[in-house]
Amino acid sequence: MRERGSEPEKGQGGQGGQRELEREVLGTGRCTGCGACVNICPYQASYRDRTVTLHACDLSQGRCWAVCPRTPADLQALRQRFGGADLTPELGPFRGLYLTRAADEGIRRRSQHGGTVSALVALALREGWIDAAVLAGKGEGLLPRPVTVRDPEAVAGLAGSRFVVSPTIAEFNRTLGSDATRIGVVATPCQALALAKMRTLSVTDPDRDMAKLGLVVGLFCGWALDWPKLTALLGGKTGLAAITGMDIPPSRYHTLEVYTPAGTLPVSLDEVTPCVREACRSCDDMTAEFSDLSVGSARLPEGWQEARSWNQVIVRTERGLDLLETACSRGVLEFRDVPEGNLERLKAASMGKKRAAAEAAGKTAAAPAPAARQGGRS
């Protein structure tokens, strides 16, 4: 089947089609389940936490291959194109590190940590920066459900982290073909990379105008969990339907916290680590480097109980900075000083993931080049 506008640009991993995708990604456990290849072609679909092929395609080059975050690409060139002068070896494009939380207590209560992501997305919708936001709500049996929202009031209802991959980019692809004119996406690192690759494709299809991508809010991500393995593990401990949320506190706790109406169930990471999705073991991006700004949990001297209601935010692009400054001036976010050493700890953690990924890929991580500018109000 020939896709409309399916000619990828040379030099961005455009040398394959569905056959190569099957052989090198889908069939080897390297698929992240991000959904980038779904809804650009009727032959790929998302099923539970998997991407599946419904029908064979004999195109030698296809967008499915070109946009996949696990197919080869000149990542350094992509980073240069994305981050320009603000590129750092540890964190990618970097204009500053901030500690924030939603000023609205109602948002904070429903959110994973400080509610920064939900507050920023709602603000972007309210201010007309975007007219649609692609998020990941709660689906059935611990599966996330990607959803497009247009009402800022609906954003907080989709707050919280789902630790199984969401086919968010499949939903973005669907929304790209709708009447939405500026789309925001909340994305894990692999999803943000897929969007960055999509931006490099030549646009010949008016229904797929990537200029509509108005905002990418990245999530820090250590790994996602394999849905069948996670449900087998937790199903042996509690009723899956009773699980209201989960979190992973700092590594010294060595625990996945599972929330139920009866209380918090701590599960040792010794049991959880075998459930990590295979594709995540070779991912080298902890902070969603291809985003306008990236958000994760905070670290504070007062300890985790206080830190868990704040976020660390990396601002990467002009747009990200504008959004954070607007959130500050509108009183949508509260700010506090970033404790000394937080930036260095974040860089060390990020490099740890890069090294682990390089080892998993059977090579040693290249020594980082000297850091570029690390400005901003950190």
Ligand SMILES: Cc1cc2nc3c(=O)[nH]c(=O)nc-3n(C[C@H](O)[C@H](O)[C@H](O)COP(=O)(O)OP(=O)(O)OC[C@H]3O[C@@H](n4cnc5c(N)ncnc54)[C@H](O)[C@@H]3O)c2cc1C
């Ligand atoms: C799989 C996964 C692994 C993570 N690992 C880490 C980590 O190692 N370290 C760290 O500091 N932070 C990690 N995070 C991020 C962290 O859990 C919070 O999302 C982040 O701190 C923002 O908090 P918040 O209160 O601002 O988010 P909220 O305001 O609660 O908003 C969270 C947003 O994330 C979206 N979302 C939820 N699940 C997914 C998903 N699976 N895929 C895409 N979007 C989703 C929701 O739609 C919502 O818009 C991870 C998140 C995920 C989804």
